Amino acid sequence: MAAPKTTPPPEPKPAPCPVCHGSGEVSRTVQVGRKRRTVGYQTGLCLNCLGSGDAPE
Numbered sequence: 001m002a003a004p005k006t007t008p009p010p011e012p013k014p015a016p017c018p019v020c021h022g023s024g025e026v027s028r029t030v031q032v033g034r035k036r037r038t039v040g041y042q043t044g045l046c047l048n049c050l051g052s053g054d055a056p057e
Contacts, residue, residue: 014054014055015054015055016053016054016055017046017048017049017052017053017054017055017056018048018055019046019048019049020046020048020049020053022053022054023046023053024045024046024049024051024052024053025043025044025045025046025051026043026044026045026046026047027041027042027043027044028041028042028044029041030042
């Protein structure tokens with residue numbers, strides 16, 4: 001009789017980045033004019049995790 005096959009435990013998932021919360025993108029407000037009116041948001045790459053969404057070690 002063959003020995004029972006055992007599967008290795010799955011690797012734990014990395015923690016999400018605390019800055020972008022795992023999305024890989026961060027948004028900043030866009031302001032225009034002399035009075036600095038807010039007109040919207042612009043998204044960009046998270047510089048903490050470089051867009052991977054995983055917490056840096």
